[in-house]
Every structure is written in C-alpha cells, then in structure tokens.
Amino acid sequence: MDENEKNILEFPSNIIFPNELNRYLKEQIIVLVQENALLQRNVEETEQKRAELEKLLTENVKKQQDNTSVLPIFAQTSNVNAKVIELSKNLREKCSELEKFKTRCSKLLTVIEDLKTKKEEHLANPEPSIQNEEIEQLKRENKQLQDKLVTSTSKILQKKNENFQLKNQLRHMEKQLQQETGTDLQQINSNTWKGRAQIIADLQEKNRVLKEKLNKTPAAAMIPHGDPKVCSKIVFLEQENLTLKEHNENLKQKIDASKSRSKMLEIELENLKGRLQESAGRSQNDMELISSLTHQLRESDQMKRCAIKDKDLTIDRLKLQLNDCQIQIENYKLLMKKSRRNSVTDVGIETEPVYFCEERVALLQLLEMYKNQLDQERNEHGKTQRNFRIERRKTVKLEAAIAKSTADLDATNRTSYTSLSQSSKMDDLNIKHQLEIAEENIKVLSTRLQLEQNERKRDFDEFSSILTEKKKTNQAN
Incomplete structure (x- = not known):
C-alpha cells in the first residue's frame, strides 16, 4: 500500500x-x-x-x-x-x-x-x-x-x-x-456525391481532353464556325472554362487561408503548452509551500501542547503549596490554642497577681499581633486564590482557543492555504504572548507564596521562643 x-x-x-x-x-x-x-x-x-x-x-x-x-x-x-x-x-x-x-x-x-x-x-x-x-x-x-x-x-x-x-x-x-x-455537406447524399472537388477535377480533365483533341485535329478537318450549334457549344465551353478557372482560384485562396489558420493554431498550441508548463511549475511551488506550512503548523501545535503541559504542572505545584500553607495555618491555630491553655494553667498555679497581669497583657498583645498577621495572610491568601482562578480561566480559554485552531486547521485543509497560514501565525503569536503573561503571573504568585511561607516560619519561631521565655520566667518566679 x-x-x-x-x-x-x-x-x-x-x-x-x-x-x-x-x-x-x-x-x-x-x-x-x-x-x-x-x-x-x-x-x-x-x-x-x-x-x-x-x-x-x-x-x-x-x-x-x-x-x-x-x-x-x-x-x-x-x-x-x-x-x-x-x-x-x-x-x-x-x-x-x-x-x-x-x-x-x-x-x-x-x-x-x-x-x-x-x-x-x-x-x-x-x-x-x-x-x-x-x-x-x-x-x-x-x-x-x-x-x-x-x-x-x-x-x-x-x-x-x-x-x-x-x-x-x-x-x-x-x-x-x-x-x-463544400458548405452543404450534410444535405448531399454520401452514396452518389463524390464531392465538389471531384466534380471540378472531372471538368478539368474533360477540358484538357478537349484541348488535346482540338490541337490534334487539322485546320481543314475543323468544322467551320458558321455553324450556330458549334459556335454555341464553343461559347458555352469557354464560359464553363472561365468559371472553372475562377472556382479554382477561389479554392486556392481558401487553401492559403486554411494554411494561415493552421499556422495560427500551431502558434496558439505552443503558447498553451508554455502556459501548461508554467502552471505545472506553479503547482509544484504551491505544493512545496503547502508542505512547509503544514510542517510549521505541526511544530506550533507541539509547542502549544508543551506550553499547556508546563502550565498544568505549575498549577499543580501551586495547589500543593496552597495545601501546605493551609496545613501550616491550622498548625498555627492549634499552637495558639495550646498557648492559651498553658497561660490559663500557669495563671492558676501562680499566687502573685502581678505576674499574672503582665503575662496576660503580653499574651493579649501577641494575640492581637498574630490576629493582624493572620488577617493579612488571609487577605493575601484570598488574593492568591483569586489570581489562581483568573490564571485557571486564562488557561481554559487558551485550551479552547488551541482546540478551535486545531479544528479550524482540520476543517480548512482543502481551502486557501495562504489565509490559513496568516491566521494561524496571528493566533500563534497571540497564544505565545498570553502564555508568556501567564508564566510571569505564575512566577509572581510562586514568589509571593514563598515569601508568605518564610514569614510564617519566622513568626512561628518567634512565637515559640516567646512562649519558652515566658515559661522559664514563670518557673523561675
């Protein structure tokens, strides 16, 4: 096959x-x-x-x-x-x-x-x-x-x-x-008609035979011209001879015209052959152009698919980071609850009200500070989620545009390839720009997440150090 x-x-x-x-x-x-x-x-x-x-x-x-x-x-x-x-x-x-x-x-x-x-x-x-x-x-x-x-x-x-x-x-x-x-070929029967040219040839042959006979007959044996029948025959034959000559000349002119027409037809055929060769060359060039364009379209499709895969991987990574952040926030909440319980037990054990008031004030300040930080983190987390949703919508739109472009390519394989190549190039450029913008947004979001994670770790370390110091002071007192 x-x-x-x-x-x-x-x-x-x-x-x-x-x-x-x-x-x-x-x-x-x-x-x-x-x-x-x-x-x-x-x-x-x-x-x-x-x-x-x-x-x-x-x-x-x-x-x-x-x-x-x-x-x-x-x-x-x-x-x-x-x-x-x-x-x-x-x-x-x-x-x-x-x-x-x-x-x-x-x-x-x-x-x-x-x-x-x-x-x-x-x-x-x-x-x-x-x-x-x-x-x-x-x-x-x-x-x-x-x-x-x-x-x-x-x-x-x-x-x-x-x-x-x-x-x-x-x-x-x-x-x-x-x-x-002859002009009326269809009206004349094909069985009895030999053609006008045959009649002309027969008449010319008769004329030649009669001329030979006239030349051969001596002058004494010739019939005198006084006979009216003979004179009328001679006049009739002369007129017929003249008509045959005129007809012969007309036929020669027609033959010359047909020769000139045949030459013109040969010239036209040569021109048509040249045009056919030019069209064949153009068709070959068009086929090469079409093959190159199809190759470019395949490469662009591969690039689009690779970009979409990379984008999906980055989105999955960001989702994992968001889950880690949520887990850390829950850990912070648990630590806050534990610190509150420890502070309550320490206050019950303490006998002196002065230390209890100082610790309470310090813990309230810490709680307010961490509440503010948590509110800021929640706002930033909401912003990141909104940005993530926006980027996800953009990716969905890009996937739809890519699917539409592939469908258009499959549907318009038999149509004009020049318009298809121009539109596909414009679509490729737009998609590339959109992908670059999406990648930059993803990088910004990833940097923000890393900064938030580092700040939360630092706050957690500070909070743990403050709690240990408070425990040590309480034990010393």
Missing part, C-alpha cells in the same frame, strides 16, 4: 474510546464513498466525451482521406492532416491519463474495502486502547490520502478543460474541412 493510501487511517488525537473511533470511521467512509462516486461520475463523463471525440476524429480522418485521394491538386492540405494527427495523439495521451485515474480510483475502492473490513473486525473484537504509534501512522496516511484526492480532483478538472479545448479545436477543423470541400 502506498504512503498516500496509508494516510487515510489517520485519527485525531482527541479520540480515545472505541465508540468515537467507530463514529469517526463511519464519517470517513461516507466521505470517501461520496468522493469515489464523484470521481467515477467524472471518469464516465470524460469517457463519453473521449468516445465522442474519437468518433469525430475518425469521421474527419475519413473525410480528409477521401478528399486527399480525390484531389491530387490539394496535396498541400497535409498541414491539416498533421494537425488532426497531433490532436489524435493528444486524445490518446488524455485517454492514458484517464486510465491512470481509473487505476487510482480502483486503489481507493480497495482502501475503502480494507477500512470496512477493519471496522467490522474492530466492532467484533473492540480493543481497549490503540497504541500511539499506530494512531500517528493512521493520521499520516489519512492526510496523505486526502492530499492525493484533492490533487486527483484538480487534475481531473484540468483534463476536462483540455478535452473541452480539444472539442473546440475539432469543431474548428471540421469547419475548415467543410470550407475546403
């Missing part, structure tokens, strides 16, 4: 379950069947046109052979014969190209049958998962086959245009042949 035929088994990356795969395969089979029907219809139309052109060519060749066999005088019409031969050669080439397209269509039919069998096997024995290598290979095969179908349809359209041009050329040649042989 060719690489272009293998590309039909390419699957999109978002397909995971076998139901989705079956649905996608059904859609692909419907599309391929429709395209195959269109190709078969185009091939049948081209075959009908080819048969009509072959009939016209055979009729024209027969007419030309009859004219050349009848008229040795018009041997100069070989240019027209050469033109007809060239046209028939072109027609044979087009027929060979049509056969090539038929073989391609048959290959596509075999590929569709293979797909159907694979689908039935898959429905009979559904696999839980498909390997990534097979999926990538199927994607490549599908893309290559789609490109091949697009190129084949464009070539078929070009061949249609060329066949239409050949039909016009054949009609022009028929008109020229009618002008050379």
Whole structure:
C-alpha cells in the first residue's frame, strides 16, 4: 500500500474510546464513498466525451482521406492532416491519463474495502486502547490520502478543460474541412456525391481532353464556325472554362487561408503548452509551500501542547503549596490554642497577681499581633486564590482557543492555504504572548507564596521562643 493510501487511517488525537473511533470511521467512509462516486461520475463523463471525440476524429480522418485521394491538386492540405494527427495523439495521451485515474480510483475502492473490513473486525473484537504509534501512522496516511484526492480532483478538472479545448479545436477543423470541400455537406447524399472537388477535377480533365483533341485535329478537318450549334457549344465551353478557372482560384485562396489558420493554431498550441508548463511549475511551488506550512503548523501545535503541559504542572505545584500553607495555618491555630491553655494553667498555679497581669497583657498583645498577621495572610491568601482562578480561566480559554485552531486547521485543509497560514501565525503569536503573561503571573504568585511561607516560619519561631521565655520566667518566679 502506498504512503498516500496509508494516510487515510489517520485519527485525531482527541479520540480515545472505541465508540468515537467507530463514529469517526463511519464519517470517513461516507466521505470517501461520496468522493469515489464523484470521481467515477467524472471518469464516465470524460469517457463519453473521449468516445465522442474519437468518433469525430475518425469521421474527419475519413473525410480528409477521401478528399486527399480525390484531389491530387490539394496535396498541400497535409498541414491539416498533421494537425488532426497531433490532436489524435493528444486524445490518446488524455485517454492514458484517464486510465491512470481509473487505476487510482480502483486503489481507493480497495482502501475503502480494507477500512470496512477493519471496522467490522474492530466492532467484533473492540480493543481497549490503540497504541500511539499506530494512531500517528493512521493520521499520516489519512492526510496523505486526502492530499492525493484533492490533487486527483484538480487534475481531473484540468483534463476536462483540455478535452473541452480539444472539442473546440475539432469543431474548428471540421469547419475548415467543410470550407475546403463544400458548405452543404450534410444535405448531399454520401452514396452518389463524390464531392465538389471531384466534380471540378472531372471538368478539368474533360477540358484538357478537349484541348488535346482540338490541337490534334487539322485546320481543314475543323468544322467551320458558321455553324450556330458549334459556335454555341464553343461559347458555352469557354464560359464553363472561365468559371472553372475562377472556382479554382477561389479554392486556392481558401487553401492559403486554411494554411494561415493552421499556422495560427500551431502558434496558439505552443503558447498553451508554455502556459501548461508554467502552471505545472506553479503547482509544484504551491505544493512545496503547502508542505512547509503544514510542517510549521505541526511544530506550533507541539509547542502549544508543551506550553499547556508546563502550565498544568505549575498549577499543580501551586495547589500543593496552597495545601501546605493551609496545613501550616491550622498548625498555627492549634499552637495558639495550646498557648492559651498553658497561660490559663500557669495563671492558676501562680499566687502573685502581678505576674499574672503582665503575662496576660503580653499574651493579649501577641494575640492581637498574630490576629493582624493572620488577617493579612488571609487577605493575601484570598488574593492568591483569586489570581489562581483568573490564571485557571486564562488557561481554559487558551485550551479552547488551541482546540478551535486545531479544528479550524482540520476543517480548512482543502481551502486557501495562504489565509490559513496568516491566521494561524496571528493566533500563534497571540497564544505565545498570553502564555508568556501567564508564566510571569505564575512566577509572581510562586514568589509571593514563598515569601508568605518564610514569614510564617519566622513568626512561628518567634512565637515559640516567646512562649519558652515566658515559661522559664514563670518557673523561675
């Protein structure tokens, strides 16, 4: 199987379950069947046109052979014969190209049958998962086959245009042949009519024979001109001779005009060949451009996926840090409760009211200070959570934009590639800028979290040192 035929088994990356795969395969089979029907219809139309052109060519060749066999005088019409031969050669080439397209269509039919069998096997024995290598290979095969179908349809359209041009050329040649042989070809019976050129040749032959007879007969044996019948015959023959000469001159002028027209047609054919070569070169350049653009689009997709993965990792890391911060806050709360209980027990043990009041004032100050710090930390934590939600929304929007861009790329593979490349470049630049902004915001948030963690650790150490000092002073007293 060719690489272009293998590309039909390419699957999109978002397909995971076998139901989705079956649905996608059904859609692909419907599309391929429709395209195959269109190709078969185009091939049948081209075959009908080819048969009509072959009939016209055979009729024209027969007419030309009859004219050349009848008229040795018009041997100069070989240019027209050469033109007809060239046209028939072109027609044979087009027929060979049509056969090539038929073989391609048959290959596509075999590929569709293979797909159907694979689908039935898959429905009979559904696999839980498909390997990534097979999926990538199927994607490549599908893309290559789609490109091949697009190129084949464009070539078929070009061949249609060329066949239409050949039909016009054949009609022009028929008109020229009618002008050379006579205008009313269809009205005269083909069984009894030998052609106007044959009549002219017969009359010229009779005139030559009569002239030879006149030259051979002696002057004494000649009939006197006094006979009115003979005079009338001579006048009639002279007039007929003059008309034949005029007709011969007119035919020579028509032959010269047909020669000039044939030369003009040859020049036009050369110009058309040059244009065809230029269009082939342009099509090659377009195909190279398309391949380069598709490569760039694949690279941009890979870059986007990598950026999204990095962003998800940073978001998970920030979530873990937030959970750690929440755990530390709960530990702080427990320590505060323990300190309050210890302060109450110490106050019960103490007998002197002076130390109790001082410790109470100090603990109240510490509690107020830590309350303020906790309020600040809660506000900052709320800000970080809001920023985190904003960044999460941005990531969701970016993922939606990336999915939309991939869908647009899949949908617009057969449309104009220049507009697609420009829009994809603009989307890539916007997404890159947004990703850079998101990364900077994530870095700022991570630095803030680290600062908050360090401040909380420092406050915890200070609080623990103050509590130990208070315990030591209480024990000493």
